[in-house]
Amino acid sequence: MDFKSETTQTTTDDIDELFSWSEGWDFEYTQLTAGRLGFRERVVQLPGVAIKWHTATQAMLVRETFLRGLGFGFVRDAVGPTRWRGQEIDVHDGLLYQSGNEQHYALGRSTSSMSIELDDRLVQALGWNLDCVAPLQRFDPAAIKDLELICADVKRMTEQDALASSYTQAARADSLYLLSRRDAVLRRLRKVLQPWFACQGHVHDSVERATPGFLLVSQAVAYTLRRDDSSIPSNVELASLLRVSERTLFRAFQGWVGMSPQAFFELRRLHRFRQFLFAAPRLKGAITKAAMQSGITHMGRLSERYRKQFGESPSEALKRRLKT
Template sequence: MPEARPAHRAPPGPAGLRYQALASDDVDVHAGQLSRWSQEYDQLSPGRFAGRVRELWADGPRLQVFHEHTHQQTSQLCLPWQGSVWFGIPDGRHTTPVHFCGRLQPGDALRPVLRAAGNASFTLRTPEDFGIYGVVVDAAWLAERLDALQLRDAGAPGATLQALPVPPAVHAAVCHTIEEMLALGAAGGGAHDGALQAWQALLDRLLTLLCSAGHAAPPAAAAQADPAANRRRLATVLSARALVSQPLNHTMSVDDLCAELHVTRRTLQNHFHSVVGDSPADFLKAVRMNACRRKLREGGAATVQDVAAQWGFFHMGHFSHDYKQMFGELPSQTLRRADGAASATGFNGRSVPGSSRSRPAPRPPAAGLAASCGPRPAAAPATAG
C-alpha cells in the first residue's frame, strides 16, 4: 500500500513548534497529510501521483502553516479544524486557473487570498503542478491579536467563504513570510535565544499582510458575479459527484442525473464547465475510477472484477487500461499491495514486529464533505490527525 514518506521532522521549538515534511505517491494518502483536517481528493489527470506537504504546527497559539504541492490535477473536498480560520494562497507556479468553491480565481494583475471559517467545508479544483500555501489559525486568538495590533480585518464580516484579490507584491510578501516560518521550523526553531522573538515577528507580519488583503478593488467580473447562482452551480456538481461515487449507481445516465437533480442536460453541462472546467461525463468517470481505487486499497476478499462492476466498469480490458493510464499501475497491483500490507498487521490492526507500514490516512465520509460548500454540519466528520 502507498505510504507517506517522512522527509524531515524537526524537534519542537518555541511555542511548541513542530515541523514535518511528508511525500506521498497516492492521492488518498496525500489527502490525509495535513494535521487535524478532514479531506477527500480525486485525481483527475493521468499518470503517477506525486504530492508533498511541508507543515509547521504551533500550540500557542493554535496555528498551522504549510505548503502543499500536487503533481496531478485534483478535485478536493476540504474541512479545516474546528474553531479556525483558513487562508489559502496559491503560490503562482501554475499557469491555469484554480476553481475555489466553483468560482474561477484571477491569476494575473490581482491574485487571490482564499478564506474559509473552520466550520465551513470548501472545494478546490487544481491544475497540474499546483502549489498552495496555507495558514490556519484559531479564530478567537486571531481576533484578539488583530485588536492588539490595531489592524482592521479586510474580510467580509460573517462570511464563511471568500476570495480576496491582492496585488502581486503583497502575494509575494505573504509567500516569502510563510517560507521563512517553515524554514524556522525545519531548523528546529529553538537553535538560538532569539527564535521566539523571530517567530512572533514573522507571525505579526503575516497577519498584517493577510488581514489587509482585499483592500484592492476586485475585478469587474468578480464584482458582477451572482453568489447565489454560483452556490446553485456548485451544489449541483457536488450532488452529482456524491451520487456517482456511491457503489451500484452505475446505471445512472446523464439524463438520469438531470432528472434526479431537476436540471436540463445543457444546464448540467454548463454547470460542470463553470465549476470544474470539464464535461460531466469526463469528470464523473474520474470520480468513479477514484472510488474503485479507494475500494481496492482496502484489500480484503473483493476481486478487481467485483470492485469495477460496482462502479459500472464491466469490460475488464478497458478498465485495466484506463486505470493504469490514470494511476500508473494496474488495479490488480493496487489490490495485491493492499493485501500484502494487511498481512503485515495483526488482526487488531497493530503492526507486527518488522513492519514499517504507516497507518492509513483517515478518510472522511464522502457525503459529509460533499453535502455543501459552507458551514460544517452538526455532526462533523472526524478530523485528520
C-alpha cells in the same frame, strides 16, 4: 500550546493518502487528470501556527472543511485555471478557512500553493473573529510578497536550527525566541487579511458567489449519491431531473470539472473502486470484489484505465498498500 519549531516534508503519488497525516480537516479529493499525483508538502510548525507549501502535478477537485481554528491559502502558480465554487480565480485571490465552513475548488495541473493555519486558542487570543465574512477576497500583492518572504526566512532558520549544535538548539527552543518568529508571521498575515477584516459585520452567503454551473453539478452529484444502485445516470435522465437542457448540463460539467457528466461519474466510480480495493485485507479476490462493490461490470479495460489514471495497476497498488 506546544512551544516548539520543526519542519517536515511529505510526498505521495496516492490521492487517497493525501493529507491523511493532517489533523483538523474533513476532505474529499478527486484526481481529474491522469498520471502520478506528484504531491509534495513542506510544513514549518511554530507555536499555534503551521505554515505549509504544496505542489501537485495533476489537476484535482477538492472539497475541504477546516474543523478548528482559522486558515488562509492561495495559489502561487498553476497550469490551467483555478476555480472556487465555479468562479475562476487568480494569484491575487485568497481563500479563508473557518471552523466548519466547507469549501469547493478545482486546481489546475502543476499547482503550487501556500497556506497558514492558526489553532483555536491562538485565534481567540488574537481576537480575529471573521465569522460571516466572504471566504474569497482579493489581497494586496505587496502584502502577500512580504508574507511569503518572512515565511521563507522562518523556514530557512528552522531548518538551520535542526542542523545546529545541541547547545544552540536548546537556546533557540526558548519560548520568546519562537514566539518572535511566529509573531513576525502573524503581523504580515494580518496585513494580507485586511480585506477580510474590512468586511466584518457584513453577513455573507457563499451560495450567492457560486456559479450556476457549479450548483448544477453539485445537484447532479447529490442525486447520484441518493440512488439505490451504483449505475451512472444518462445525460437525458440528469437533464430531465434538473430541468435543464443536455447542452446546459454538459457545459456546466465542462466548466467545473473539465469533462462530460459521463466521464466525470466514471472517474468517481474509479476512485470508489480504489477505496474499496485499499480496504481489502488480502490480495486474493480483492479486485473482483472491489469492482462489484463500485458497480464496475466490465472488467476487461479496468486495469488499463486504472493504470492510465493512477500510474500503476490495481494489483500493484494493492500490493504496495498491503506492504505498508
